[in-house]
Structures are given as structure tokens and as C-alpha cells.
Amino acid sequence: MSTKRGNVWIAVSGLVENENGEWLVVKKRYGGLKGKWSFPAGFVNEGETVDEAVSREILEETGIETAVLGVIGIRSGVIHDKISDNMIIFRLKAISSDITVQENELFEAAFMHPDLLREHIDSSLLLKSFADETFDKMLNKVDGANPGNQFGYTAYRLFL
Template identity: 35%
Template sequence: MPNSAPESYVYCPRCGTPLVTRLVTDKARRACPDCNFIYFTDPKVGVGALVVEDGKILLVRRRMMPEAGKWSIPAGYVDHGEDPAVVAVRETLEETGLEVAIGELINVYFNEEATDSGASIFILYRAERLGGELQAGDDADEAAFFGPDELPELAFASTRDAVRWLYKQRPADSV
């Protein structure tokens, strides 16, 4: 359960007064008794691109925690003010070297057990390769296409769900 009142947040970012914990709407939150700033623990949002070619799915091996060493869909975090579709294009380019165009929304996943370093909401788009050369980079140390019978160890429930969805919707010989 995400902490809605992180006690490690000591001072008001707006006026510097020590924060207190109090009930705001339905949750205990850190709040400033002086200027009424309230710290709302916003969900961390991730976005990924599902690229499929010849029945094979594009995956990257994660260099970073969480789930370092396992394979996931190319993905990244959405920062404040960013369009998730734009982030998906950028992250795919950085992690795989491929330029893609974003297609349909496949699903929005909710991960109740996400830690502070993981996304609790994950948006997955289908994407189509426009160009580029397959070349791992950024948070990925390998990038490759995998068929349904040759999948590596997958990171994240969302990646496993997406892979299952893909091969149920479209058996490998018809993708």
C-alpha cells in the first residue's frame, strides 16, 4: 500500500515549516500547519510500447532495479506535463534504437504492490516500427525480439499479462 503520509518528508516545500500528519479527506497526509500545503502521494505512471514483428515481441533486458536482469517491454516513467504516447516513443528509441509510431491503447494496468521505485499504473500502447537499428541503450543492456516459445524471464506482471494477451489474441502464426 503506498504511503500517503511519508514521515520522512519533514519540511514544507513551499514555506519551510515542519509538516504535520493529519487526516485530509479520507487519508492521513503530510500537511503544513502554516500555509496549508498538503502533500498528495501521486501514483507513479509508466508507459510502454508493444512492438511485434513476424510474431515476435520486442523486449529489453533491464539494467536497473526493480527487476534488474529480467526482460520487459520497452517502457519509461511519465513525468509531469508529458504525453504518455510521446514518452513511449522516446523510451523505445532510447532502449532499443527503434523509431516507432504509437497505435492503439492495449491496456492500463494497476499494480497494487508497486514499491516507491515502480509504477503503480502502467499504460501499454501498440507501436509500429518505422525505422532505426536494433541497439540496446539507456536503461537496457540488451534488446531483442522473442517468439512465444523462446521467451526469457519476464519482469513485471504487466509484461507477463501483455505477452499472454498478445498470444491469446493472435496466435503466433497469425500476428
């Protein structure tokens, strides 16, 4: 299995909550989650941090602007004994509310209550797993961290 991303994948996904306690979910047009409700997700691009990537992916797929709150999970697996598939799952707050579906990638996008998603036949395993969580523990974003100019970072993020 050859891929433009090589054999180590770094992806991001976001649990975006609105002021009503509903989560932003999408139904993808492709892949293993085709036709299933899942969190918006995508790959980290060259030159961006993981928190920048999750906000960009959500905006591209749904038109929803977000604020990153912290990290709530990591999903990691190996595909066909070859590809290391890793995803960092963030918790975000919705800043905007008008959804614009990226029709090339998605069938639909909506804000739905986690209780509905927990029981919905079309919900992904990840959605159902998170619907049972209380998020008492989260790695929070620490602003202003700088390990020193000797490293040459143009962007640096800590989640503690």
C-alpha cells in the first residue's frame, strides 16, 4: 500500500461543541466512515501545528470557526502491518454556527446532541465512545511556551 503521506500518518479530529451542548458531526463521502456520522477530521499539512490543522480541517469541511480548548484523546493503529495511522482528538468550542458543507468530501454536516449520537445507528465507534465521556481530564493548550531560539521553531505548542 503506497501513499503520498508515506507510512506514518498524523491526523487530527475535533469534537466541536456549540452553546447548546450539541456536537458538530459529518457524514463523509469516502473511506471507512462513508455514510457514518463522525467528527470532522483530516491530515496535518507541512508547516502547521496539530491545533492549526484541526481548526483548518473543520473550517474547510463545515465552514465552522472554532477555538481549540485542549486534547481529549489519541487514536493510534497500524494498517496492514505497514502504515502507522495516528490521530489526535481535540475538544473545541464553536465560534460560528452557520454550516457550509464541503460537498466534495461530505454528504452532510450538522450539530447533534451526544445523547442522540450515542444511540444512532449511523454513528461511528469513536463518536459513541466519546458520547459516554465526561471530559474531566483534558490536556489544555498552554500559550506562550518557547523552548529557546536555538531550536528554530516558528511555531511551538504545549498541551499539558
